Each structure stands twice: as C-alpha cells, then as structure tokens.
Amino acid sequence: AQTVTQSQPEMSVQEAETVTLSCTYDTSENNYYLFWYKQPPSRQMILVIRQEAYKQQNATENRFSVNFQKAAKSFSLKISDSQLGDTAMYFCAFMKQTTSGTYKYIFGTGTRLKVLA
Amino acid sequence: GAVVSQHPSWVICKSGTSVKIECRSLDFQATTMFWYRQFPKQSLMLMATSNEGSKATYEQGVEKDKFLINHASLTLSTLTVTSAHPEDSSFYICSARDQGPSGSTEQYFGPGTRLTVT
Numbered sequence: 001a002q003t004v005t006q007s008q009p010e011m012s013v014q015e016a017e018t019v020t021l022s023c024t025y026d027t028s029e030n031n032y033y034l035f036w037y038k039q040p041p042s043r044q045m046i047l048v049i050r051q052e053a054y055k056q057q058n059a060t061e062n063r064f065s066v067n068f069q070k071a072a073k074s075f076s077l078k079i080s081d082s083q084l085g086d087t088a089m090y091f092c093a094f095m096k097q098t099t100s101g102t103y104k105y106i107f108g109t110g111t112r113l114k115v116l117a
Numbered sequence: 118g119a120v121v122s123q124h125p126s127w128v129i130c131k132s133g134t135s136v137k138i139e140c141r142s143l144d145f146q147a148t149t150m151f152w153y154r155q156f157p158k159q160s161l162m163l164m165a166t167s168n169e170g171s172k173a174t175y176e177q178g179v180e181k182d183k184f185l186i187n188h189a190s191l192t193l194s195t196l197t198v199t200s201a202h203p204e205d206s207s208f209y210i211c212s213a214r215d216q217g218p219s220g221s222t223e224q225y226f227g228p229g230t231r232l233t234v235t
Contacts (some may be wrong), residue, residue, distance in 0.1 A: 042228070043155075043208065043229050044226065045226035102149055105224065110160050
C-alpha cells in the first residue's frame with residue numbers, strides 16, 4: 001500500500017527567508033503524480049504545486065519549487081521569500097490511477113508552517 | 118478556475134438524525150468526486166469515491182450504510198450521514214476531478230462542511 005510521510009509536524013520561518021518541507025512516500029508504481037496542497041485557517045485546500053513522476057525536471061511555481069528524487073521517493077517543497085500569507089498547513093499528496101480507471105489520492109499527515117514577522 | 122461548492126458550510130444536528138451534505142462542481146463536469154473526513158489538526162482521510170451514475174466505492178473501514186453517497190448528475194454528489202452520533206462530528210471535504218479534454222489529474226476541493234452532532 002502506498003504511504004506518504006511528512007516528518008515535520010511543525011516548522012517556522014522568518015519572513016523573507018527560505019524554508020523546505022520534507023515528504024517521502026512509498027510505492028511500487030512507476031507512473032504517479034505528487035502534489036503539495038496548502039490549507040490555511042479557512043480550511044480551503046489550495047493546490048500549490050504538482051509533479052508528474054515521469055518528468056525529471058523539478059516543478060516550479062513562482063516562489064514554490066520542489067526537489068523530486070524518484071529513486072529516493074522524496075518530494076520536498078521549498079518556499080522562497082516566505083510571506084505571512086504562507087502560514088498554513090501543508091499536505092503532501094500522492095496520486096495514482098487505480099485498476100478500475102479512477103484516481104486515488106493519499107495524503108501525508110501535514111506540516112504546520114508559521115511565518116514569523 | 119474550477120470551483121467546487123459545498124452546502125451547508127456548517128451544520129449542527131441532534132444525535133440520531135440524518136444530515137445531507139451537497140457537493141457541486143460549478144463550472145465543470147465531474148464524473149468522479151471524492152469525500153474526505155478531517156479531524157482537528159489531522160490529515161484528510163478518503164472516505165469514498167463517488168461515481169456518477171453508479172455506486173460509490175468506499176474505503177476500508179467506512180460504513181456504507183451510515184455514509185450514503187449519491188452522485189446523480191455530473192455536477193452534484195451528496196453525502197448523507199444517517200443516524201448521526203457525536204463521534205461523527207468532523208470536517209467533511211469533497212473534491213472533484215475535471216473530466217475535460219485536458220484530462221486533468223487535479224482535484225478541486227470544496228470549502229468543507231463542519232458537522233457537529235449533539
């Protein structure tokens with residue numbers, strides 16, 4: 001069974017600094033997708049960034065980038081120039097297509113990030 | 118962008134009653150919707166996958182007779198918590214996949230429904 005592990009329950013970073021959130025996963029699949037979602041206090045889940053496993057190039061979205069190490073099954077998120085609005089719960093998620101043709105998402109336990117002024 | 122709505126945003130019900138939560142995709146069609154449960158300060162736990170026009174697929178340990186799912190159209194899925202008990206109190210989140218030509222693998226989340234059973 002697939003599992004997603006986020007080993008950092010809580011982290012803090014000074015405004016304008018850089019922070020890296022770690023995520024590891026376990027799977028025997030070769031084709032899958034990885035995501036980072038942000039859940040602010042409003043609890044609305046927001047997609048931050050996604051990575052296709054077949055792509056070697058690390059995904060980047062403005063201040064957010066990932067370090068995808070497929071062999072190591074690692075998918076860390078780097079937030080540059082941290083802003084107060086980045087304060088939220090961050091979830092790493094794994095997605096694969098099931099044998100029935102639907103998609104299944106598995107979420108990590110989350111990392112609570114606090115950006116300090 | 119794709120928008121998913123949920124109604125109600127919060128609901129309080131008495132123990133033993135049933136409550137229905139609606140999940141709608143507002144600007145796209147979704148043959149597949151997902152229902153999650155989230156306890157305070159915890160992750161999202163997938164409860165079931167809702168398939169338009171067919172039975173939902175429940176995750177192991179989720180009682181299908183207690184959590185009734187109906188996906189009657191391409192834009193609406195409902196979750197009914199039957200004979201609710203205080204331990205059913207939680208935050209319920211739905212999501213939907215855009216089945217458009219792009220074949221998106223992204224899921225779009227609703228804002229969630231907070232259920233409190235007294």
